[in-house]
Amino acid sequence: MSVPLIKLNNGIEIPSIGLGTWQSSPEEVIAAVAYALKEAGYRHVDCAWGYNNEKEVGEGIRQSGVPRSEIFITSKVWGTYHNRVEEALDETLANLGTSYLDLYLIHWPVALNPNGNHPAFPTLPNGLRDVVHSWKLSDTWKQMEALVKKGKVKSIGISNFSVKKMEEILPSAEIIPAVNQLELHPYNPQHELLAYCRAKGIVPEAYSPLGSTNSPLLKDDVVVKIAEKHSVQPSDVLLGWLVAHNIVALPKSVTPSRILSNLTGTLTALKKLQKEDIAELDGLAASGKQKRFIMPPWPVDLGFDNWTAPMPQPKPTTD
Numbered sequence: 011m012s013v014p015l016i017k018l019n020n021g022i023e024i025p026s027i028g029l030g031t032w033q034s035s036p037e038e039v040i041a042a043v044a045y046a047l048k049e050a051g052y053r054h055v056d057c058a059w060g061y062n063n064e065k066e067v068g069e070g071i072r073q074s075g076v077p078r079s080e081i082f083i084t085s086k087v088w089g090t091y092h093n094r095v096e097e098a099l100d101e102t103l104a105n106l107g108t109s110y111l112d113l114y115l116i117h118w119p120v121a122l123n124p125n126g127n128h129p130a131f132p133t134l135p136n137g138l139r140d141v142v143h144s145w146k147l148s149d150t151w152k153q154m155e156a157l158v159k160k161g162k163v164k165s166i167g168i169s170n171f172s173v174k175k176m177e178e179i180l181p182s183a184e185i186i187p188a189v190n191q192l193e194l195h196p197y198n199p200q201h202e203l204l205a206y207c208r209a210k211g212i213v214p215e216a217y218s219p220l221g222s223t224n225s226p227l228l229k230d231d232v233v234v235k236i237a238e239k240h241s242v243q244p245s246d247v248l249l250g251w252l253v254a255h256n257i258v259a260l261p262k263s264v265t266p267s268r269i270l271s272n273l274t275g276t277l278t279a280l281k282k283l284q285k286e287d288i289a290e291l292d293g294l295a296a297s298g299k300q301k302r303f304i305m306p307p308w309p310v311d312l313g314f315d316n317w318t319a320p321m322p323q324p325k326p327t328t329d
């Protein structure tokens with residue numbers, strides 16, 4: 011059984027299942043990546059400068075022995091680098107030990123102060139994250155486009171972009187983003203946002219496809235019922251539902267048995283899931299279970315539906 015490929019708007023194909031690496035500790039991620047590539051058959055790894063483990067991901071890739079040309083590698087530019095995207099890419103390439111990326115994304119549509127009090131999470135004296143509110147995302151996108159022209163990345167895309175944020179870059183874009191990486195699972199299906207992406211030729215990628223750490227989705231009664239009906243695991247149902255919708259799924263695990271089943275089980279579920287199962291999962295959020303798990307305290311309105319975390323408020327400061 012091979013992993014289905016999804017064609018991007020530039021003709022390049024992306025494997026529909028990739029290994030996530032956020033919160034994989036540097037100690038664990040070498041073995042996880044090597045196992046995923048060498049033993050489990052993955053050919054796609056989702057990384058980010060902001061995960062603080064790209065050197066070890068690169069080491070895992072090398073230890074797998076799988077040729078670079080057979081692996082689809084994604085990374086992301088962090089907010090403190092929006093004014094120097096190529097510098098961020100060069101750090102990532104050096105960390106991973108590769109000369110190019112298959113896909114490079116803007117991690118969040120939020121530019122952070124590059125000269126602030128922390129290299130990744132600068133804050134103001136009032137405690138809020140130090141955002142450069144005047145920065146234009148279209149200027150970040152221009153730098154992303156230049157990297158394609160230079161041949162350092164094959165495709166470029168975005169992550170955590172709502173319609174409102176996409177409309178800040180699309181009117182002046184020379185290259186339409188190949189993907190938008192979003193929190194997607196049956197509790198947060200974002201049907202309207204996905205319809206907008208598809209209309210523009212932007213492939214959706216699902217992060218936190220299992221609902222992230224300690225996910226209630228794996229115990230959801232509907233998910234468990236469908237899993238039992240087809241003799242598969244709840245995780246297989248969640249991932250199979252995404253791939254059935256032509257959404258790239260990026261499950262993270264550092265546990266070999268889960269790394270393997272997140273690929274093989276998904277392919278089994280993909281064959282077994284019936285139209286009515288998919289329709290029931292499609293309607294789960296609207297039936298009262300809508301929930302986002304990833305809502306960092308950005309002091310910015312990102313324009314997403316169902317972003318229920320309160321906008322962070324400045325702490326009183328004394329002068």
Ligand SMILES: NC(=O)c1ccc[n+]([C@@H]2O[C@H](COP(=O)([O-])OP(=O)(O)OC[C@H]3O[C@@H](n4cnc5c(N)ncnc54)[C@H](OP(=O)(O)O)[C@@H]3O)[C@@H](O)[C@H]2O)c1
Binds near residue numbers: 031169
């Ligand atoms: N663009 C962004 O802003 C953004 C944000 C979040 C995530 N991401 C990407 O998306 C990837 C996935 O998201 P995520 O890490 O938040 O969450 P996830 O993949 O939904 O869930 C990961 C959690 O589920 C566990 N798990 C994995 N497979 C399992 C299985 N078959 N059965 C039961 N539990 C299982 C993992 O544990 P073990 O590891 O202990 O096995 C881990 O605790 C990230 O790693 C990252 O690459 C991107």
